[in-house]
Amino acid sequence: xxxxxxxxxxxxxxxxxxxxxxxxxxxxxxxxxxxxxxxxxxxxxxxxxxxxxxxxxxxxxxxxxxxxxxxxxxxxxxxxxxxxxxxxxxxxxxxxxxxxxxxxxxxxxxxxxxxxxxxxxxxxxxxxxxxxxxxxxxx
Numbered sequence: 647x648x649x650x651x652x653x654x655x656x657x658x659x660x661x662x663x664x665x666x667x668x669x670x671x672x673x674x675x676x677x678x679x680x681x682x683x684x685x686x687x688x689x690x691x692x693x694x695x696x697x698x699x700x701x702x703x704x705x706x707x708x709x710x711x712x713x714x715x716x717x718x719x720x721x722x723x724x725x726x727x728x729x730x731x732x733x734x735x736x737x738x739x740x741x742x743x744x745x746x747x748x749x750x751x752x753x754x755x756x757x758x759x760x761x762x763x764x765x766x767x768x769x770x771x772x773x774x775x776x777x778x779x780x781x782x783x784x785x
Contacts, residue, residue, distance in 0.1 A: 661685055703736035704751060711754045714766055721764035734758065 657666050658674065662681035667674050676682040710732050714722055724734065739750040746757045756766040 662688075700736060703733045704738060706731050707733060707736050708751050708754065711751055711756065711766060715754070715768060720766050721762060722766070724758070724761050724763060727763065 656672065657668060658672070659666055660677040660681050661675050662685040663677065665677045667677050676685065710727060710730060714720075724732075728734070737749045737751055741748050743757075746759075749756055749758055750769070753769045754766065755769055756763050758764075
């Protein structure tokens, strides 16, 4: 053993406020409980904002598709739709159906190519059973 060798502690900084952490464990990340709570609340707030942004895009897509259906249209040019706010990547489900890519935005199903949306239709046999909780059944 070497007597007289001094232990040098690396002083870390708080992830939230940047103050030096002078006491506690060497791998401590926050200077106090308030900074820890504030940091985790900010992280959760960012995650909520990202989810809300995606939901807003999906809802906008649904509104655009619903307007097309009300106008009696079953296909549309993708360039025109994107100009009106449609986001092709914001969908609720996707599957490969034969040679086509089938997308669903809530209860509206459509096929999409590089330039066009076609066969836009409401899913007729989608039911919501409210008696035993909310269950979506595709009959």
